Amino acid sequence: MASSKIEEDIRTLLAAFRGLAGGRYACLLEPAGILFEDPEPEAAALKTLHTFLHAYRTQVFTIPDGLAAEGPAEDIFEGWEDDDFFLAFINRRVVLVVVCPDGEALRKQAERPLQALADRLLRFNH
Numbered sequence: 001m002a003s004s005k006i007e008e009d010i011r012t013l014l015a016a017f018r019g020l021a022g023g024r025y026a027c028l029l030e031p032a033g034i035l036f037e038d039p040e041p042e043a044a045a046l047k048t049l050h051t052f053l054h055a056y057r058t059q060v061f062t063i064p065d066g067l068a069a070e071g072p073a074e075d076i077f078e079g080w081e082d083d084d085f086f087l088a089f090i091n092r093r094v095v096l097v098v099v100c101p102d103g104e105a106l107r108k109q110a111e112r113p114l115q116a117l118a119d120r121l122l123r124f125n126h
Helices: 003-021 044-055 063-069 103-109 111-123
Strands: 025-030 033-038 084-090 094-100
Touching: 003 025, 003 033, 003 094, 003 103, 003 111, 025 044, 033 044, 063 084, 084 103, 084 111, 094 103, 094 111
Parallel strands: none
Antiparallel strands: 025 033, 025 094, 084 094
């Protein structure tokens, strides 16, 4: 599968996750930064999310270990009262972040699209 087709599929899946959740922003984050995002952060509120996620990307990737250890963890999302954050870690190398009203509702619908996203990411060579 050609790289441009894979990128198109990834962008389509991000938009689909955002749509399923009724969310305002979705991105794929890796330790080095944001790989893809939907929509592009042109509005000030979306630029704030982009900047926040980029700045706290290292802390985001500590969440799985903190949950596994069942110890106290810093809540980096404290203060985001109007948003819920759905996080799905893929091989602990990439995380899907969807900013939406109800992350739990998205979790119930996300299994099949997550499988498709993981497949595209495994084929993606950036």
